[in-house]
Amino acid sequence: xxxxxxxxxxxxxxxxxxxxxxxxxxxxxxxxxxxxxxxxxxxxxxxxxxxxxxxxxxxxxxxxxxxxxxxxxxxxxxxxxxxxxxxxxxxxxxxxxxxxxxxxxxxxxxxxxxxxxxxxxxxxxxxxxxxxxxxxxxxxxxxxxxxxxxxxxxxxxxxxxxxxxxxxxxxxxxxxxxxxxxxxxxxxxxxxxxxxxxxxxxxxxxxxxxxxxxxxxxxxxxxxxxxxxxxxxxxxxxxxxxxxxxxxxxxxxxxxxxxxxxxxxxxxxxxxxxxxxxxxxxxxxxxxxxxxxxxxxxxxxxxxxxxxxxxxxxxxxxxxxxxxxxxxxxxxxxxxxxxxxxxxxxxxxxxxxxxxxxxxxxxxxxxxxxxxxxxxxxxxxxxxxxxxxxxxxxxxxxxxxxxxxxxxxxxxxxxxxxxxxxxxxxxxxxxxxxxxxxxxxxxxxxxxxxxxxxxxxxxxxxxxxxxxxxxxxxxxxxxxxxxxxxxxxxxxxxxxxxxxxxxxxxxxxxxxxxxxxxxxxxxxxxxxxxxxxxxxxxxxxxxxxxxxxxxxxxxxxxxxxxxxx
Amino acid sequence: xxxxxxxxxxxxxxxxxxxxxxxxxxxxxxxxxxxxxxxxxxxxxxxxxxxxxxxxxxxxxxxxxxxxxxxxxxxxxxxxxxxxxxxxxxxxxxxxxxxxxxxxxxxxxxxxxxxxxxxxxxxxxxxxxxxxxxxxxxxxxxxxxxxxxxxxxxxxxxxxxxxxxxxxxxxxxxxxxxxxxxxxxxxxxxxxxxxxxxxxxxxxxxxxxxxxxxxxxxxxxxxxxxxxxxxxxxxxxxxxxxxxxxxxxxxxxxxxxxxxxxxxxxxxxxxxxxxxxxxxxxxxxxxxxxxxxxxxxxxxxxxxxxxxxxxxxxxxxxxxxxxxxxxxxxxxxxxxxxxx
Numbered sequence: 001x002x003x004x005x006x007x008x009x010x011x012x013x014x015x016x017x018x019x020x021x022x023x024x025x026x027x028x029x030x031x032x033x034x035x036x037x038x039x040x041x042x043x044x045x046x047x048x049x050x051x052x053x054x055x056x057x058x059x060x061x062x063x064x065x066x067x068x069x070x071x072x073x074x075x076x077x078x079x080x081x082x083x084x085x086x087x088x089x090x091x092x093x094x095x096x097x098x099x100x101x102x103x104x105x106x107x108x109x110x111x112x113x114x115x116x117x118x119x120x121x122x123x124x125x126x127x128x129x130x131x132x133x134x135x136x137x138x139x140x141x142x143x144x145x146x147x148x149x150x151x152x153x154x155x156x157x158x159x160x161x162x163x164x165x166x167x168x169x170x171x172x173x174x175x176x177x178x179x180x181x182x183x184x185x186x187x188x189x190x191x192x193x194x195x196x197x198x199x200x201x202x203x204x205x206x207x208x209x210x211x212x213x214x215x216x217x218x219x220x221x222x223x224x225x226x227x228x229x230x231x232x233x234x235x236x237x238x239x240x241x242x243x244x245x246x247x248x249x250x251x252x253x254x255x256x257x258x259x260x261x262x263x264x265x266x267x268x269x270x271x272x273x274x275x276x277x278x279x280x281x282x283x284x285x286x287x288x289x290x291x292x293x294x295x296x297x298x299x300x301x302x303x304x305x306x307x308x309x310x311x312x313x314x315x316x317x318x319x320x321x322x323x324x325x326x327x328x329x330x331x332x333x334x335x336x337x338x339x340x341x342x343x344x345x346x347x348x349x350x351x352x353x354x355x356x357x358x359x360x361x362x363x364x365x366x367x368x369x370x371x372x373x374x375x376x377x378x379x380x381x382x383x384x385x386x387x388x389x390x391x392x393x394x395x396x397x398x399x400x401x402x403x404x405x406x407x408x409x410x411x412x413x414x415x416x417x418x419x420x421x422x423x424x425x426x427x428x429x430x431x432x433x434x435x436x437x438x439x440x441x442x443x444x445x446x447x448x449x450x451x452x453x454x455x456x457x458x459x460x461x462x463x464x465x466x467x468x469x470x471x472x473x474x475x476x477x478x479x480x481x482x483x484x485x486x487x488x489x490x491x492x493x494x495x496x497x498x499x500x501x502x503x504x505x506x507x508x509x510x511x512x513x514x515x516x517x518x519x520x521x522x523x524x525x526x527x528x529x530x531x532x533x534x535x536x537x538x539x540x541x542x543x544x545x546x547x548x549x550x551x552x553x554x555x556x557x558x559x560x561x562x563x564x565x
Numbered sequence: 566x567x568x569x570x571x572x573x574x575x576x577x578x579x580x581x582x583x584x585x586x587x588x589x590x591x592x593x594x595x596x597x598x599x600x601x602x603x604x605x606x607x608x609x610x611x612x613x614x615x616x617x618x619x620x621x622x623x624x625x626x627x628x629x630x631x632x633x634x635x636x637x638x639x640x641x642x643x644x645x646x647x648x649x650x651x652x653x654x655x656x657x658x659x660x661x662x663x664x665x666x667x668x669x670x671x672x673x674x675x676x677x678x679x680x681x682x683x684x685x686x687x688x689x690x691x692x693x694x695x696x697x698x699x700x701x702x703x704x705x706x707x708x709x710x711x712x713x714x715x716x717x718x719x720x721x722x723x724x725x726x727x728x729x730x731x732x733x734x735x736x737x738x739x740x741x742x743x744x745x746x747x748x749x750x751x752x753x754x755x756x757x758x759x760x761x762x763x764x765x766x767x768x769x770x771x772x773x774x775x776x777x778x779x780x781x782x783x784x785x786x787x788x789x790x791x792x793x794x795x796x797x798x799x800x801x802x803x804x805x806x807x808x809x810x811x812x813x814x815x816x817x818x819x820x821x822x823x824x825x826x827x828x829x830x831x832x833x834x835x836x837x838x839x840x841x842x843x844x845x846x847x848x849x850x851x852x853x854x855x856x857x858x859x860x861x862x863x864x865x866x867x868x869x870x871x872x873x874x875x876x877x878x879x880x881x882x883x884x885x886x887x888x889x890x891x892x893x894x895x896x897x898x899x900x901x902x903x904x905x
Contacts, residue, residue, distance in 0.1 A: 273712060390789060
C-alpha cells in the first residue's frame, strides 16, 4: 500500500539525518526522490548517494541552487515531482517533505489514511486577501511587486527595491485566472492534481510570473491547486509551528512525549542533534496500522504558551531579559497587595489583628526609615530581601516588585505613611498608585496619633507634625491624580472614626472575599481622649492640622451602635 | 538629542571601541603560548575563553561541564598560577594555553587578553567568555546542548545571550563544607537568593545593570551602589569588531547590550552559576586583598575581603535550594523566551 505514496524530499543540510529518514521511508515501500541543494559540496553529496545506494527506490534528481524565498525552491520541487511521477507510475499521492522533517508514525499509517481520503489534496491554501499571519509586513505585495534580490543575502537591496516600487506605485499584472493563495510548502497532492499543474499549457506563463514573486514556494502550488484540484483540504499534514517572527519552531528530545501523543504523521523541523527523537520515531514498530486522527492541539498550546511568554512575559517580573519601559509592563507587579496608611496608628495592634483574621502576610512599615519591618521582623525575607534600609532605599521600587514576585500565591499587606521612605519624587507612591494590583487605603492625619502619644517636647512635635502633613498632602495629591489605576480609598481620621467597622469590612471583603467578614470582631482603637486638645495645641502653636478632618475638641468615642457584635 | 549630537556620540563610542581593540592588541604581547592547539578549531565550533589564576580545584568539573554542553575548544590564559592549573590544562587535548605574569589589573582584569584572543580566534564562532567559577545554565540544557541553542539564536538574528550571574552559597559558614575536585559544585553550594536583585538601565550603553544578591545583603548593605554587577553577556557570535567594555557585563557596539525586551516580553536568557564561595574563598580573599588586583579603587573592598576571610554564613531560611534550570526559570531568574 505504501508504494502508492511517494515522497519528494528537499535537503540542504544535515544530510546524514535526511539519509536516515529517506531509508525509513523507502524501507516502508515508498519511493523517494531527493533534491540535494546544488550548494552542497560534492563530497557530502557523494556520501549521501553512497549511503542510500542499496535502495533502488531512492532516486536523486537534477540539482538547483536553493535560496530562501526564491523561485529555486519551486523549481526543485517541480523537478523532483516530475521525476517521481515519471519513474514510479504506481504512485497516487505525492508528499513534499524536507530533510528536517521526521515521520512520527509508520508510513503505512499515512498511506492507509490517504486511501480513506481519495482524490483529496492536502495543502494549506489561504486566499492572500484573508490572511493575517504573514510575517514581515508583506502579504498582497508578495504578488504585486517584483523581487529581483534575495532577501537573506541582499537585505538592503531587497528593502530598497520594495520601497522604490511602493513609491512608484508599481502593481504587477497577475495572470488571468490566478487568485493568489499562500500556505505551507509541505503538501500532499494527488497524482492527478500534481500532473495537471505540471502539464498545464499555461505553465510557462505562470512560471514566469511566479519567478518574481516573493517566497513562491509558499504560493505556487497553493495557488495553482485551486485551478486543478478536485477536492482541496486546506491544511498541511506536516506538523510545523512558527514563532512570532515567522521562524519555524524546532523539535528537540524533550518534545518526545508531546510528539508521540500528537498522532501527527510528520513533524518539521527537527534539530539534527535530537538523537532520541530520531531513534524513537525511526525504529520500525510492531503492530497493526493505527487509524488515529492527527491531534496537533496539545502542541499548538505548548508553543502558544511560549509565544505568550515571549510577547507578554510574566507580569511583575523584572530580570536580565525582561525590563519593560514604563507603562509597557503588562502588569507592574505580580499579584494584588494592600497598603494601609494610618491604620496601625489608630488601632491597637492592627498588624496582629489582620494576621489573625485574614489569610495573608502582614508586614509593618516596610518602608520605615530605620529598617524594613517584615512580618515577624525577619532580618531576611522571601527572595533574600534584606531588612536593611540602605539596601532597600537604593531602589525602593525594585524592593517592592521583588517582594511581590517572591511571594506569589500569598497576599502581602503592609503599612505605609508619610514618615516612610517615599523614593525620589514620590516615585514609590506613583508606582503603586498606577498599579492595578494595589489596594491603597488611607486614614489621613493619623500620623498625628503617635506624635500625640509620644510625649516628646512640643516644639519638636510641632516641627514633625508640619513635616508629615506636608508629605501626606503631596501623597493625597498623587492618589487623587487622574492617572491612578489602584483601588484607592481615603478617609479623614474624623470620618473614619465615626464608624470604623464599615470601611474595615469593605476592605476585608476585597482582601479575603470568601471569609465571613461580617462576623469578625474589629480591633480596638487606641485611646484618643485628649487628641482633640492636642490638635488645638498644635493650632495654638501656629500650625494648621487639616488632614484629620473636623475633630471635636472633646474626647471622641465612636457611636456604640456602630461597634460590631 | 539632536541629530548632530547623535552622530558625535556614535563617533565617540566608535573611538572608544577602537581604542579598546588597539589596547588589546598591545596587551597580546603579555601572553606567552604554552600549548597552542588552535589549529584543531573547525568552522562552527563553539569556543570558550577563560582567564584564571589558581583554579586547579575547579578546573576538572569546569572542563567536564562545558565539554558536555558542546564547547569544542578552550582558550585559556593562566595568570601566573602557583598551583597545578597550568600543568593540568597543558595536557588537555582541547585546550590552548597561554601564560602571563603581567598585572591582571592593568590588563583590564584580564579582559584585554580575552579580547585579543577573541579577535584572533573567535571571529565567526559562538564564543563563551567565562571565569573558572562560572557555569552557564539555560533553558532545556539537558536535552539541548549549546549547538542547539546557538542555532536557534542565529536563526532569529540574535548574536548574544544574556545571563544573570547568580551567587551560590552553602548552608553554614563558608569554610565548613568540603569540596573535592571534579565534584559538581552545586552539591556543596546548594543555595541562592531568588529575588533580591535591582536593575537599572544604563542610558549611555543601553545595558542593564543588575546588582544585589548575597554579597550585597551581607557585606555591602550600607554601600549598595558598590554591590557586584551581575549582568553578563557570556555567549556571543563573535565578530572581530566587538569588544567587552566592562568585564563581560557590557559590550560595544551598543546594540549587543539589547539582550532584554522592553515591551514586556521575555527574551531567551540564562544564568551563570557563580561558585565563588567554595571553601577556599577565605584563603583566596586574603590573597586577593594583598594583591589588590580587583575592580574599583584598591582598598575599597578591604572590609569585604576581611569579612570573607572570617568565613561568614550567607544562608537564611528563605534561601532557594538549587534544583536545576526549571526552578530558576520559574523563579524568573532566566527565561526560555519563545524557545518552547
